[in-house]
Amino acid sequence: MIEIGIEQLYFDKANPIATGLNACFTKGHLFYIYGRNGIGKTTLFKTLAGLHQGFKGQITIEGITLSDFSTQERARKLAFMFQTETVYPFFKVHEYLELANIPNDKNDSINDEFKTYVIKGLDLEKHLDCYLKELSQGQFQKVKLATCLLQMTDYIILDEPFAHLDLVQKERMNQFIQELVKEKNKCVILSTHHFDLDFKNNNHTLCLTSTQLTGLTNSENSKEKLIQLLCAD
Amino acid sequence: MSIKTSHTRLFIYLILGLIVLFCTNVFLGSIHISVKEFFRGLYDASSTNHLIIHAVRIPKALSSILIGIGLGLAGFLMQILFRNPLSGPYVLGVTTGGSLGAALFILGSALFSFGFIHPKFGIPLFSSLGSLAVLAMILVVYKRIKDPMTLLITGILFSSISGAVISLLAYFSSAERLREFVFWSYGSTHLMNTYELFLLALSCGLCFVFALRNAKPLEAFLAGAVMAKTLGVDVDKIRFQIIIFTGLTVGVLTAFAGPIAFVGLVVPHISRQILKTSNVQLQLISVSLIGSLFVLASDAVATLPGSALSLPINAVTSIIGAPILLFIVIKTKRFIF
Amino acid sequence: MKSYGLVIAIIMLLSGCNTPNDKQTSIEKNQWSPKYAKGFSFEKKDGITYLNIQNPWPGSTYTQEFALISKEQDLKNTSTAIKIPLKRWASSSTSHVGFAQELDEINSLKAISGTSYVSLKDVQNRIENNEIRELGQANQPDVEWMISNQIEAFFNFSIGDNSTEFAVLEKAGVPVIYIGEWSEQHPLARAEWIKVFGQLFDKQKQADSIFLKIEEDYLQWSERAKKRDTSPEIISGSLYNGIWYAPQKDSYMQKFYEDAHLDYIWKDLEYTGSLQLDMEFVFDTAKNASIWLNSSEFQSLEPLVKLHPLISELSAVQKNKVYNTLKTNSSEGVLFYEKGVVRPDLVLKDLIQIGHPQLFKDHKLQFFAKLDK
Numbered sequence: 005m006i007e008i009g010i011e012q013l014y015f016d017k018a019n020p021i022a023t024g025l026n027a028c029f030t031k032g033h034l035f036y037i038y039g040r041n042g043i044g045k046t047t048l049f050k051t052l053a054g055l056h057q058g059f060k061g062q063i064t065i066e067g068i069t070l071s072d073f074s075t076q077e078r079a080r081k082l083a084f085m086f087q088t089e090t091v092y093p094f095f096k097v098h099e100y101l102e103l104a105n106i107p108n109d110k111n112d113s114i115n116d117e118f119k120t121y122v123i124k125g126l127d128l129e130k131h132l133d134c135y136l137k138e139l140s141q142g143q144f145q146k147v148k149l150a151t152c153l154l155q156m157t158d159y160i161i162l163d164e165p166f167a168h169l170d171l172v173q174k175e176r177m178n179q180f181i182q183e184l185v186k187e188k189n190k191c192v193i194l195s196t197h198h199f200d201l202d203f204k205n206n207n208h209t210l211c212l213t214s215t216q217l218t219g220l221t222n223s224e225n226s227k228e229k230l231i232q233l234l235c236a237d
Numbered sequence: 238m239s240i241k242t243s244h245t246r247l248f249i250y251l252i253l254g255l256i257v258l259f260c261t262n263v264f265l266g267s268i269h270i271s272v273k274e275f276f277r278g279l280y281d282a283s284s285t286n287h288l289i290i291h292a293v294r295i296p297k298a299l300s301s302i303l304i305g306i307g308l309g310l311a312g313f314l315m316q317i318l319f320r321n322p323l324s325g326p327y328v329l330g331v332t333t334g335g336s337l338g339a340a341l342f343i344l345g346s347a348l349f350s351f352g353f354i355h356p357k358f359g360i361p362l363f364s365s366l367g368s369l370a371v372l373a374m375i376l377v378v379y380k381r382i383k384d385p386m387t388l389l390i391t392g393i394l395f396s397s398i399s400g401a402v403i404s405l406l407a408y409f410s411s412a413e414r415l416r417e418f419v420f421w422s423y424g425s426t427h428l429m430n431t432y433e434l435f436l437l438a439l440s441c442g443l444c445f446v447f448a449l450r451n452a453k454p455l456e457a458f459l460a461g462a463v464m465a466k467t468l469g470v471d472v473d474k475i476r477f478q479i480i481i482f483t484g485l486t487v488g489v490l491t492a493f494a495g496p497i498a499f500v501g502l503v504v505p506h507i508s509r510q511i512l513k514t515s516n517v518q519l520q521l522i523s524v525s526l527i528g529s530l531f532v533l534a535s536d537a538v539a540t541l542p543g544s545a546l547s548l549p550i551n552a553v554t555s556i557i558g559a560p561i562l563l564f565i566v567i568k569t570k571r572f573i574f
Numbered sequence: 575m576k577s578y579g580l581v582i583a584i585i586m587l588l589s590g591c592n593t594p595n596d597k598q599t600s601i602e603k604n605q606w607s608p609k610y611a612k613g614f615s616f617e618k619k620d621g622i623t624y625l626n627i628q629n630p631w632p633g634s635t636y637t638q639e640f641a642l643i644s645k646e647q648d649l650k651n652t653s654t655a656i657k658i659p660l661k662r663w664a665s666s667s668t669s670h671v672g673f674a675q676e677l678d679e680i681n682s683l684k685a686i687s688g689t690s691y692v693s694l695k696d697v698q699n700r701i702e703n704n705e706i707r708e709l710g711q712a713n714q715p716d717v718e719w720m721i722s723n724q725i726e727a728f729f730n731f732s733i734g735d736n737s738t739e740f741a742v743l744e745k746a747g748v749p750v751i752y753i754g755e756w757s758e759q760h761p762l763a764r765a766e767w768i769k770v771f772g773q774l775f776d777k778q779k780q781a782d783s784i785f786l787k788i789e790e791d792y793l794q795w796s797e798r799a800k801k802r803d804t805s806p807e808i809i810s811g812s813l814y815n816g817i818w819y820a821p822q823k824d825s826y827m828q829k830f831y832e833d834a835h836l837d838y839i840w841k842d843l844e845y846t847g848s849l850q851l852d853m854e855f856v857f858d859t860a861k862n863a864s865i866w867l868n869s870s871e872f873q874s875l876e877p878l879v880k881l882h883p884l885i886s887e888l889s890a891v892q893k894n895k896v897y898n899t900l901k902t903n904s905s906e907g908v909l910f911y912e913k914g915v916v917r918p919d920l921v922l923k924d925l926i927q928i929g930h931p932q933l934f935k936d937h938k939l940q941f942f943a944k945l946d947k
Contacts, residue, residue: 053467079469086467092459095515103460106453107469135513155468267852289854292883355877411691413871420814427816427853427882495815545843545855547817 309528312501338367368488693907
């Protein structure tokens with residue numbers, strides 16, 4: 005379980021961007037996080053990744069403080085996917101996927117069964133031998149997700165994974181993630197602007213505002229409530 | 238390491254090419270030796286050509302190979318570190334530091350008396366000290382500011398400062414000293430004795446081993462610093478190590494061969510074009526082979542076989558390197574990165 | 575027939591004898607040019623001697639004309655005047671110092687470019703006593719100082735037209751004389767510029783007779799050298815970075831070599847500028863040359879040999895006949911470029927001594943030094 009108790013999230017101590025972020029993320033559950041652009045979703049994720057130091061509060065992973073993990077240990081517990089910088093275009097897809105093995109010391113291949121499962125689930129079989137530069141944005145997005153998943157971590161944090169995807173691909177990916185959470189007992193936290201709220205199974209919806217991280221319950225007007233929260237800022 | 242047959246074939250071609258060029262460079266020189274005389278010279282110690290072949294041509298070819306490997310590796314690592322296709326081995330400013338050291342020895346002899354130190358020993362010594370000084374300063378800056386962009390700018394700044402001091406020294410020197418320094422800055426593949434060749438081989442070897450052992454983290458670098466960090470790569474530590482190993486290699490290279498232009502910049506690009514893979518282990522081998530080939534070929538041209546004259550190696554590497562780079566840019570329609 | 579031949583021979587002999595006399599006592603003539611030098615000439619108009627400078631640097635068409643008048647005279651025309659004899663002058667080249675010393679005019683020199691490069695002892699002493707000041711770089715001499723210190727003439731060394739630099743000087747009435755002795759291609763031509771210095775210091779007779787002696791000795795010694803059977807092969811150049819840099823193709827040095835009956839091994843190579851030779855080529859062509867001049871700055875062979883593995887194979891090195899131009903201990907100055915310019919006779923003697931040691935057994939080398947073993 006990831007427990008976050010962040011009093012303040014900031015770049016500059018005098019002007020915190022978000023406050024009162026308290027939440028627990030457990031395995032076997034999927035968490036959709038909504039929020040206005042620039043509210044701090046990516047920053048929150050970066051804080052979990054150890055890429056952002058400006059916060060006041062506590063973050064623990066299975067009881068251990070985040071800062072006590074070494075970079076490699078953290079990479080074995082948490083996997084991240086960000087809307088990243090430009091990438092070397094001559095990576096072949098299968099080579100890029102192999103990067104997921106880096107946190108593990110062993111030099112052997114990733115669990116083949118899981119690898120096939122992920123590749124199939126994200127429709128990447130046909131693209132394994134392509135160069136990254138030959139892929140569309142959406143396809144590259146899926147490759148990044150696949151690499152993230154192949155890290156075989158318990159906790160997976162995704163920053164806007166549905167960006168650049170068309171409706172069909174979005175649905176497919178959403179389904180796949182949900183399946184993954186249920187069948188492989190992963191914890192997935194992702195940020196999105198997607199408005200088809202889904203409360204079934206173990207899916208949770210959270211909204212990040214500048215004052216708090218609010219959980220929404222399943223009810224008829226949950227969508228309205230969400231919009232209300234979003235507009236409040 | 239997954240080597241495909243196409244890769245294997247490529248490596249075989251490159252190695253064959255290396256052997257051929259090595260033999261060519263030993264066979265050709267400013268004086269013409271017939272094939273029969275050549276073989277006699279190889280084995281017969283009493284032959285007049287024996288000395289030329291063993292004391293001049295073979296060391297020259299060997300040093301060309303090592304220079305090519307060193308510069309290729311350094312350029313490759315710098316391009317990964319800065320994720321900038323225009324980075325070469327000199328972008329850290331280490332080479333200009335080396336030039337400053339050499340300038341101090343050659344031009345500064347009017348101010349300080351270095352008469353008792355033979356130039357063959359003094360120039361590499363001072364050049365190394367200069368390189369080390371700049372390297373140390375870069376590391377100090379890096380410890381405080383971890384951003385590669387800042388490092389790039391700092392390297393340029395150190396280069397400029399060194400360049401300015403060199404100008405000052407040059408301004409107040411005599412014509413002979415100045416000429417000596419200018420000639421040093423043309424770069425040379427000559428006259429590496431066994432000791433120097435050994436040092437060069439050692440530094441290239443260390444650099445190669447470092448890169449080989451960190452091949453996967455370096456690949457992660459290619460995917461981006463953020464990605465690398467989330468994959469558990471200690472980005473700061475790797476960057477620090479890249480700076481040290483590259484700095485040392487470039488420092489040793491500059492000390493013995495002078496500043497040799499363009500090789501480190503263009504060889505990684507050629508390697509990427511021929512060997513289209515992100516696999517760092519393969520790229521390391523390819524960059525080393527291509528680097529050696531490049532410098533051997535340039536040296537063969539610079540010697541102007543059959544003629545009494547010879548060209549400065551820097552001019553040749555630039556004249557050959559720049560069009561190749563231009564061709565690659567036009568062909569790919571943009572820089573790879 | 576035979577008697578006609580005799581008469582013709584006698585007439586020719588007599589006219590041959592006359593010529594030097596003509597040139598010497600020619601103050602009555604209207605125009606006279608030097609025998610070897612091409613860069614200057616004199617003319618007498620209306621009782622005033624004019625000094626003409628032409629082509630002070632290679633390929634130039636630049637000319638100057640100066641009227642040499644005494645301190646009391648006034649010039650009525652528009653020519654530039656130089657009031658002679660000069661008592662305070664400045665120079666931008668240490669080569670002028672040689673001429674001055676021959677004419678005993680060291681004391682009138684007040685400033686020079688490159689005080690650390692002067693090799694003549696007397697001049698060095700004066701520099702140390704602050705009697706001669708540093709004038710600054712040759713292309714940027716301290717013009718203000720010259721004006722405020724009553725310099726009467728500035729002896730300019732320049733490889734191009736830098737007269738704009740000196741517009742200020744000229745406005746202040748300080749004549750700028752382009753001394754182009756270094757542009758002359760014959761050793762005696764460079765020495766003959768002593769006549770210019772002679773005129774400027776009002777010591778014409780002294781200058782003329784000094785030059786005559788120099789010329790006489792030079793030609794005589796050359797004759798003796800040329801009578802020798804062998805003409806030893808020589809090489810010249812320094813090694814940098816494994817490349818042999820032979821000096822610029824230079825008729826001046828080539829004439830010296832010829833007149834000393836020495837064979838410069840690369841004299842037939844066609845080139846302009848200095849020659850960068852690959853060591854292999856040098857070894858191949860020059861390994862049998864017995865003398866190596868202008869080798870380096872080393873004092874002994876040991877460090878020289880370390881520069882390249884083929885050096886020790888050169889005959890000149892094995893026979894221990896390697897020389898460099900002498901530097902006096904206390905400065906960077908090279909005697910060859912100062913005294914050597916005005917005394918080509920002594921330079922020639924040095925070269926003959928190196929190549930044909932039997933001729934002048936007691937002569938000690940002045941401009942060259944042999945490297946120790």
